[in-house]
Amino acid sequence: MASDFLTYVNxxxxxxxxxxxxxxxxxxxxxxxxxxxGMMLSLIILFFHSLVVNFEQTGNxxxxxxxxxxxxxxxxxxxxxxxxxxxxxxxxxxxHLMKYxxxxxxxxxxxxxxxxxxxxxxxxxxxxxLLNIYGFMLGYSTxxxxxxxxxxxxxxxxxxxxxxxxxxxxxxIKMFLSNKFWLVLTLFVVIMSLGFWGYMRLIDGxxxxxxxxxxxxxxxxxxxxxxxxxxxxxxxxxxxxxxWHNVLLNILWLVIVIGVSFGILMLVQHYFYQKMMEIGIGKxxxxxxxNAKDKVRPFFWSLVVREFKMIFRNIGYLFQxxxxxxxxxxxxxxxxxxxxxxxxxxxxxxxxxxxxxxVICIFGVVSTSFAATSISREGNxxxxxxxxxxxxxxxxxxxxxxxxxxxxxSVLAAVGVLIVFNLLGAGHALLLGLIAIAFGFAQIxxxxxxDVRNPELHEDGSISNDGNMSVTVFIGLLGALFLGFxxxxxxxxxxxxxxxxxxxxxxxxxxGVGFLALFSRLGQKFDRILDR
Amino acid sequence: xxxxxxxxxxxxxxxxxxxxxxxKGKVWHNHEISFSINDGEVVGxxxxxxxxxxxxxxxxxxxxxxxxxxxxxxxxxxxxxxLNAKRNFGFVPDNHVTFEKLTGRxxxxxxxxxxxxxxxxxxxxxxxxxxxxxxxxxxxxxxxGYSHGMKQKVALMAxxxxxxxxxxxxxxxxxxxxDSQQEVLSLLQNASTEGNSVFxxxxxxxxxxxxxxxxxxxxxxxxxxxxxxxxxxxxAKHTLEDEFxxxxxxxxxxxxI
Numbered sequence: 001m002a003s004d005f006l007t008y009v010n011x012x013x014x015x016x017x018x019x020x021x022x023x024x025x026x027x028x029x030x031x032x033x034x035x036x037x038g039m040m041l042s043l044i045i046l047f048f049h050s051l052v053v054n055f056e057q058t059g060n061x062x063x064x065x066x067x068x069x070x071x072x073x074x075x076x077x078x079x080x081x082x083x084x085x086x087x088x089x090x091x092x093x094x095x096h097l098m099k100y101x102x103x104x105x106x107x108x109x110x111x112x113x114x115x116x117x118x119x120x121x122x123x124x125x126x127x128x129x130l131l132n133i134y135g136f137m138l139g140y141s142t143x144x145x146x147x148x149x150x151x152x153x154x155x156x157x158x159x160x161x162x163x164x165x166x167x168x169x170x171x172x173i174k175m176f177l178s179n180k181f182w183l184v185l186t187l188f189v190v191i192m193s194l195g196f197w198g199y200m201r202l203i204d205g206x207x208x209x210x211x212x213x214x215x216x217x218x219x220x221x222x223x224x225x226x227x228x229x230x231x232x233x234x235x236x237x238x239x240x241x242x243x244w245h246n247v248l249l250n251i252l253w254l255v256i257v258i259g260v261s262f263g264i265l266m267l268v269q270h271y272f273y274q275k276m277m278e279i280g281i282g283k284x285x286x287x288x289x290x291n292a293k294d295k296v297r298p299f300f301w302s303l304v305v306r307e308f309k310m311i312f313r314n315i316g317y318l319f320q321x322x323x324x325x326x327x328x329x330x331x332x333x334x335x336x337x338x339x340x341x342x343x344x345x346x347x348x349x350x351x352x353x354x355x356x357x358x359v360i361c362i363f364g365v366v367s368t369s370f371a372a373t374s375i376s377r378e379g380n381x382x383x384x385x386x387x388x389x390x391x392x393x394x395x396x397x398x399x400x401x402x403x404x405x406x407x408x409x410s411v412l413a414a415v416g417v418l419i420v421f422n423l424l425g426a427g428h429a430l431l432l433g434l435i436a437i438a439f440g441f442a443q444i445x446x447x448x449x450x451d452v453r454n455p456e457l458h459e460d461g462s463i464s465n466d467g468n469m470s471v472t473v474f475i476g477l478l479g480a481l482f483l484g485f486x487x488x489x490x491x492x493x494x495x496x497x498x499x500x501x502x503x504x505x506x507x508x509x510x511x512g513v514g515f516l517a518l519f520s521r522l523g524q525k526f527d528r529i530l531d532r
Numbered sequence: 533x534x535x536x537x538x539x540x541x542x543x544x545x546x547x548x549x550x551x552x553x554x555x556k557g558k559v560w561h562n563h564e565i566s567f568s569i570n571d572g573e574v575v576g577x578x579x580x581x582x583x584x585x586x587x588x589x590x591x592x593x594x595x596x597x598x599x600x601x602x603x604x605x606x607x608x609x610x611x612x613x614x615l616n617a618k619r620n621f622g623f624v625p626d627n628h629v630t631f632e633k634l635t636g637r638x639x640x641x642x643x644x645x646x647x648x649x650x651x652x653x654x655x656x657x658x659x660x661x662x663x664x665x666x667x668x669x670x671x672x673x674x675x676x677g678y679s680h681g682m683k684q685k686v687a688l689m690a691x692x693x694x695x696x697x698x699x700x701x702x703x704x705x706x707x708x709x710x711d712s713q714q715e716v717l718s719l720l721q722n723a724s725t726e727g728n729s730v731f732x733x734x735x736x737x738x739x740x741x742x743x744x745x746x747x748x749x750x751x752x753x754x755x756x757x758x759x760x761x762x763x764x765x766x767x768a769k770h771t772l773e774d775e776f777x778x779x780x781x782x783x784x785x786x787x788x789i
Contacts, residue, residue, distance in 0.1 A: 292637070295641060298645070302646070313633040314633065381632075383625070387593055388646035459629075530594075531597055
């Protein structure tokens with residue numbers, strides 16, 4: 001009974017995360033999310049189709065099956081960790097639920113059940129299309145398709161239990177790092193840089209682009225996958241089940257491994273869950289101490305300084321705000337150096353400038369996306385700010401300034417990298433920088449405006465539905481694509497410098513329109529927030 | 533030392549037929565509410581749950597819009613001249629909301645910057661409040677780790693660091709221990725002695741009877757009675773709570789008050 005109740009509470013809490021404050025479901029956000037997910041899945045399927053063709057040619061289709069199962073399994077573990085950290089250890093919800101006379105194990109199990117449902121949906125959404133395409137393309141019998149859901153459930157159960165165990169470790173690490181912000185920032189930057197570097201190496205060295213839309217998988221990748229497939233035991237068992245090889249034995253192995261994994265999870269829960277929940281909701285927690293003296297500042301700068309403090313004292317925001325800013329120059333360099341060769345192969349040297357516009361604007365969009373939570377992350381404290389004798393204009397200007405402070409050095413560093421590594425001439429690179437700054441400014445205004453119009457003001461400033469960010473990033477990407485397209489067309493027609501100048505003028509127009517849209521009727525927009 | 537005070541103003545707060553209309557009909561009939569608060573007065577704002585006290589306080593402080601009538605603080609209309617109106621009051625809401633990521637000192641300094649408080653006054657007032665509230669040990673720690681009472685105290689410090697002419701508080705004593713309640717009451721009484729005005733909502737009628745000069749009672753968005761508490765204390769044979777209960781009961785029954 002209690003478990004049913006808590007399951008309901010968990011489901012209710014989480015299902016409501018996509019509802020806005022008025023209780024209406026944000027259909028636009030839901031549709032938008034569906035469209036983006038659908039697009040991503042279509043791309044993955046398209047890419048997977050090419051992989052199957054390539055692996056079939058070399059006779060390594062079974063290894064591809066093992067590798068696919070393994071890759072999805074890894075993704076499921078990551079997703080499981082993310083969900084478990086969020087749902088097991090949510091301090092607000094736990095503080096609320098712990099008031100009831102319910103054993104922490106019951107609480108844990110109800111959450112576990114909810115996470116499993118979400119995990120299963122995720123697993124099925126990935127595995128069903130991929131494995132069915134694989135089966136169809138290689139002409140497998142009906143039994144293959146019948147066994148696909150069973151394998152998806154096994155994969156989900158195992159990834160889910162391992163992810164849940166790992167989530168405890170993650171939360172411990174998170175607690176350890178909670179007030180070590182410089183260390184966290186450094187770690188974020190290193191991990192993101194390595195990740196992006198690895199990704200670009202994969203694109204560079206493994207996949208040869210031939211005609212622009214079809215991929216030829218490099219033999220290096222095939223060999224690496226064949227070598228790896230031997231050691232991916234659980235994925236081998238699952239692949240064997242699908243191809244009807246030692247089915248019962250493999251099922252037995254999987255059941256044993258899943259059972260052991262769940263056993264460990266319950267032990268970990270028994271010894272650590274309650275203690276970690278209590279730390280999470282504030283008991284025995286360490287808080288920041290700052291012995292700085294009293295200081296008088298102009299209020300505008302006080303607002304900006306406060307923004308920095310709020311960011312530096314929240315790991316999630318720290319990641320969103322600084323990491324992309326710091327690694328944008330590196331990303332621009334890697335993307336430009338990779339795309340230079342591809343673009344040369346496809347459409348010749350003149351495309352470099354257009355690619356440059358597109359790339360630098362895209363990273364500008366990503367690094368300013370943080371502005372889309374400018375109001376929402378204040379939470380209820382937004383109302384405190386309205387008590388001060390400060391106009392909405394000055395307040396919003398401080399938000400624009402805060403985002404702009406990050407954008408400019410990031411773009412300038414990216415421009416410097418382009419010049420130093422000779423990817424573009426100095427003049428071209430500087431024009432590119434100006435375009436990125438103007439476009440980034442427009443993007444900041446667009447993002448803040450979206451949040452001013454529809455903020456999500458929770459008590460603690462948490463954000464459960466980042467619809468504003470998704471929408472503004474999507475619009476930003478379209479804008480970057482548009483500018484890149486204009487630059488490409490004009491480069492061929494009237495030359496690179498003119499193309500860049502025209503693109504700059506368009507970007508400045510975007511910035512002007514964005515600025516006007518943000519600051520027009522600001523008082524009324526604020527009144528609407530107050531009256532919600 | 534007072535900041536931003538228009539010395540010629542006698543009425544610190546003037547509410548004139550202020551009316552707020554909600555989507556679902558006129559819930560709050562504030563055309564019936566007109567009152568004023570003068571220099572140095574402590575005025576209690578009383579009403580049952582849902583009577584409209586918080587809405588009224590938020591309208592005074594610019595946290596809610598209102599549709600008709602006017603509200604003036606030290607002669608500044610809160611809609612026409614909101615910035616000057618805001619310079620003349622401090623408000624402590626009932627939900628203990630603060631900037632939790634900041635330390636107590638950072639929050640109070642931020643607030644002081646907003647009101648343009650100079651270093652000398654800032655240091656003096658911070659020292660005064662710290663001594664009164666015994667917050668020294670925690671003042672440089674993040675507010676997130678504060679207890680309920682400590683958050684309320686730091687909110688009071690941040691709201692009144694500019695020593696405003698009008699102090700507005702929504703249920704200032706809720707959740708505070710006996711000592712803390714006494715500290716807050718001392719602060720409010722001192723403010724009044726210094727010539728500032730205090731306007732607060734409360735369900736604690738004993739305290740209202742003890743420290744207020746006047747009490748304003750509302751019911752269903754209607755002002756039903758304004759009581760001179762000093763006179764009441766001299767004459768009445770029953771408590772303010774009894775009087776309040778009797779008035780609200782009459783209002784509920786639609787009787788003449």
